[in-house]
Amino acid sequence: MKRTLWWIGQGLLAVAAAFFLSYGISLFIAAYDLNNPFHFVMMIFASNLIILINGTLLIGFIYRMINVFKLLKKGPDTGNEE
Numbered sequence: 001m002k003r004t005l006w007w008i009g010q011g012l013l014a015v016a017a018a019f020f021l022s023y024g025i026s027l028f029i030a031a032y033d034l035n036n037p038f039h040f041v042m043m044i045f046a047s048n049l050i051i052l053i054n055g056t057l058l059i060g061f062i063y064r065m066i067n068v069f070k071l072l073k074k075g076p077d078t079g080n081e082e
Contacts, residue, residue, distance in 0.1 A: 010065050017058040024050030 027047035034040045 006068075007065075010061055014058060014061040014065070017054045017061060021051060021054040021058060024048075024054060 024047045027043060027050065031040055031043035031047060034043060
């Protein structure tokens with residue numbers, strides 16, 4: 001049960017990071033419709049920050065899930081490697 005909850009939690013975190021990544025990309029595209037140069041620059045910086053943070057989080061969640069999947073596929077370690 002604990003293993004299933006971990007996978008669900010990691011999946012939900014990855015989905016949330018992907019959602020905010022797409023939100024940051026849409027903000028980046030929307031910045032080009034602004035007429036005020038100050039608002040344009042601020043929106044570009046804000047969207048890039050959102051994209052970088054959530055892209056890094058998404059990569060981290062996926063990397064963690066892949067590593068755990070490889071460990072589970074490998075099987076339990078007996079610890080008697082003499």
